[in-house]
Each structure stands twice: as C-alpha cells, then as structure tokens.
Amino acid sequence: MSRHTTSSDRLARLLALVPYVVSRDSVALDEAAAAFGITEKQLIDDLNLLWCVELRAPDPYCPIDLSYEGGEITVSEAESIARPLRLKADEAGALLVALRMLAEIGDPRDRDALSRVIAKLENAAGEGAAAVSSQMSVQVDSAGEMSARVRDAIARGRRLHLTYYVPGRDENTERDVDPMRLLVVDGQAYLEGWCRRAEGVRLFRLDRIVELTVLDVPAEVPAEARPRDVRAGRLFHPSPDDIEVAFELTPAGRWVADHYPCESVEELGEGRLRVVLRTPDPRWVRGLALRLGDQGRIVGPPELAEAVRADAARALAQYEAASA
C-alpha cells in the first residue's frame, strides 16, 4: 500500500502496539511487524520511541517499560495505554456496513457468525459510532441458496454443470465449470471459474444461472487459470475484438451513461448526451437501441444503425400482419 504516512498514522500505530503485545504477553518481532504491515527496522524504531516516553512532572519517570531482547517483545509496564483506543465512527462504520452487506448475501454458513460479530462490534463501538454506520448501506442482490451451493462446491473441490443464461445473445448455454471462488462486486454475486467450454476463466452471475448441478467429478482448475485482480478497476475488461458503438441520447435516455461503462461521454447541450459503448456483442447493442425507443439512437457504425432499423421494421411487420 502506497499510503502516505503522517505522524498521526504513526501515533495510531504506537498506541495500538503496546496493547497488541500486552494482550498476547509476548510477541516475536517478525510476527508483530507483519501484523502492523511494517519492517522490523521500523518496528524497533517504534519500540524505542515508546520506551523513551517520559513525563517530567511532578517527578520525572518513564511510564512504559518494554524489551525486545532475543527477538521477543514483552511489555512489563504499560500504564494507561494498555488498552487500544476506541473505534472512530468511520472505523466502526466501515466494518459494520461491510458485515451487514455480507449478511445480505444470505449464505447460511456465515449467518450466525455475522450476526454475532455485528452485535459485539456495535457494543464495542458505542452508540455514536454505531449510529453512523446506519447512515451507509450497501445492498446485495440475495443469491442465498445458489451462493451456498457454489461455495460448498468450491470448498469440496467439485466440478459444476451450469445452464447459464447469456443476455447478450438471449441464449441458455450448457457448460461444465471448475469453480474457483465467489465474487461479490457491485452488489452482485458471481461465480468465478474455469469454463471447460471456453477454456478460460469466466464469470457467471448467480442470478443468471438457470440450473446448477454439482458433478461427482473433482474440479481441475489448470495452473494457468488466473483469478481476476478484483482490486484493479473494472470487472470486465474490454477486448480488442470489441466493437465501439456511438449513441445519441435525449435527456430521458441519460440513464444509459449511469448504467453501462462508457468509453466516452460528451454533453451535446440541452441535456442531450453522446456516449460510446464497447461491447463484444452487437446483438446486445441492438437490443439496447430497441429498448431506448425515442430516448436515443445509434449514430455509428452505420451498419449497426441500419440493423436496428431492420429489427424494428421486422417486429412492426408482425403486428401489422396480425391485425390485418
């Protein structure tokens, strides 16, 4: 982590370091350094600083006594900083909001632990800090039973057979998948796994799994299967084969820019927008244009605009035929 370190970050660490050792009686230097995410050299510098704490009045004395001889830290005198500082409102909030979100995934195997830890943390945080956490909330589309089955298969290392709906192509597909993990991103749960049909790592949104069968076959995730780095930007990476489609949107069609990641968004005045979307699948874009109606239109590439026109004409022809 390349976070800048200020003197107050360091102070927070120093105040945590004494109780960290006190609550464990003694801790090895390397273990403590790892727990605080610092080098042993930095840790020793911290310990020396703590050891130097001195109060002058009424009589000079050193309230903290510690040693790290032989690579083991022990604290023999800790006085008033033997307990950690209370959680700040946003610290308690960050954990509580996240725990409530995890509880919403609805996996029964975690449900008990989550509600117990939420109660304990609310209690430890105190009323004020816990109140802030109710002012932020992350909703997750519950995939309760499906997520439990997927995680069970992951834990047991079983291959899965999926009937999976692909909205872009409006198709149900059949495939065997060796599950790797469950991702919960942007409020939605995905199975990440090695798709034996595509011979690659793929994501499957749990609410699009039509049917899931746990096969009596061990999962074999090949060594070259690399999980997505969920810390790096978008979940779905554009491919060089993608097409770029430009839309012009009326003020009522601006929701498209909220809904889909856009390559570019340009204000055209009067609330109108021009956006460029990338997609591997022209059928999906045609569907979007049909959905939009008068809220927007494809302005390029021209073949695609023409295809949408033809789609609409064919659909209308059926209504005319039916009423004729």
Add this chain to the structure above:
Amino acid sequence: MVALSRRKTERLLNLVVCLLATRRYLTAEQIRRAVPGYPDSGEAFKRMFERDKEELRELGVPLEVGSEEETGEIGYRIPPQDYELPEIHLTPDETAVLGLAARVWRRAALAEAASGALLKLRAAGIETSETDSLGIEPRVDTEEPAFPALWEAVKNRYPVAFDYQGVGRTAATRRHVRPWGVVSRRGRWYLVGYDTDRQDTRVFRLSRIVGEVAADGPPGSVTVPEGVDIRRLAFERMETPAEARSATVRLRAGAAQGLRRWATDVRPDGPGWDTARLSFHEAERFAPYLARFGADVVVLDPPDLRDAVIQRLKSVLAGHDRGEARGDAG
C-alpha cells in the same frame, strides 16, 4: 523533516500518556512542564498545543476540557473509560468474517478506516487476518467523484449544495440538501436527504452530480429524524407500487430465453411459435423490456401494452431513419 515528525510523534505520545494518567484536569502550563518537547515561549507553546489538541481529536482521542473547583482554571484530561476500547472477544468463525468484512473496502474510500479498525481490534487481542479467503471475495467501489465529500458531510452532519443533472432534464440545477445517508444498489451510489428547496425527502444518484459538492452549513447542524430508514427511502420509491397485471405474448420458438425464465403457461401456438403469460406492473415501463426482443416477441394482450411496444418500435424506426443516421457517426 523526518526528525521533526519523529519529535512531534514523540511529543503527542507523551501528551496522551500524561493526560490519561491524570485524574485532575491539567492546565496548559502544567502540561507544558510535564510533557517533554514543548517550547518555553508562551506564544510558540500555545500554537503548538492548539495544533496537538486538534490532531488528537482527529485521531479519535477523547480530550475532556474542564476545571478543578478550587482553582477554576481550564484544564484537560483523557478519561480512560472514554478512551479505551471495551473488552471484545471473538470466536474463530467470527474473526474470519471480520477479516472478510475489512477486505470489502480494499480499494474504496473506507479502506483506511477499515484497516484502522482492524489495527485496534488486533491490539485488543483478536487474531484476524485480511487474507482468510473462505472462498469468497467481496468488493465495494466508491469511485464516484462525489462520494468522499458526501460521506464526510453525512458523518459530520452538515448540509451540502451541488449541481445535479437529473434524467429528463435539459440542464443541471443547484440543489441544497441535508444529507441523511448514502446507499448503494447494484454498484451505484445514492444520496438520501432532505431537499431544502423542494422541502421534501429526495434521492440523488451520485453519478448525476456535476462538479464539486460544497459544504452549505456548519458541522453538527443536520439531524437525521428518528426512525428514518435510508434504504427504504432510497429504494421503495423506485419499486413499482402498481398492481401486478398479466400479459399474453407470442414468443418465437427457441428464442426470447430472457422472457421464458419468468414466463408461465408456455405452450406451442402454431408452427414456430409459443404463447406465454407474463406478469408486469406498468405498461410504459414493461414495453421497453419487451421491445428489446424485436421480432421474437409479439404482444397479444392487453391493448395498452401492445400499443406501448408498437409506439416504441415506431420511434426506433424513425430515429434510425437512413437519412438521419449517417454523417455524424465519427
């Protein structure tokens, strides 16, 4: 610079230990004498002590200001019961989900807060790690540019002002809001609050906020009314209140899989087609969803839904007229 910050850290640490150790309120002068590292000169000391108090408050150290009866002089102390994290013990399954929770924010605005919390909990003796996997990887993003400013406003309870470009609006308008909370759904963030111009509760999508979010009043001046449930306020109005209605549609055989997942009563209806029933709420909102399937879906009934789909298809046809779609495709 390094030496300076080391001296400052040392001084602040001394100050905390000193104020925790005292039961009596210590005056500034007593503090100056007890804590090493403060200058002798009155003015320089005063400035430094003011900054130090501010830093301790930002760190969450409860600094109590008061005076002893006999002297009446203003003094300071840190009550240990307000300073200390209460005892907390977690079972192994509880520490595992806690580590998972801390990971949720790893690349978001609350990452620092989450690791700060974990640091303190570890210091309380809890063995938790952010690397326990449990086969699940949760992540929440707070990439919206307006998020940090709004979260600060929510936490510190002050009103805000910003330009907002609503869907269907031709221009952004200035909005003044008492923020009650922020909520995320399907990866999108919303602000819930009281709009002081409209004099009503409003929900704002963060992605539609244009430019900076400005503070519009002092901290502590916003009170969230008793019993407000920000999630209900944010999402209930998005849900359709109308009664469920039933539609009869024809689906091309083997196509419109997206609709078939929800359809009931699917039965063959002549060569190449099925009929099915679908439940919907509002024709105007359901029509776009059906239009998306183009020639694979034909609405038979009710007439208002059928007309809404036809209207939509006609406007698609008009919008993609051969003459218009050319030229500006860039």
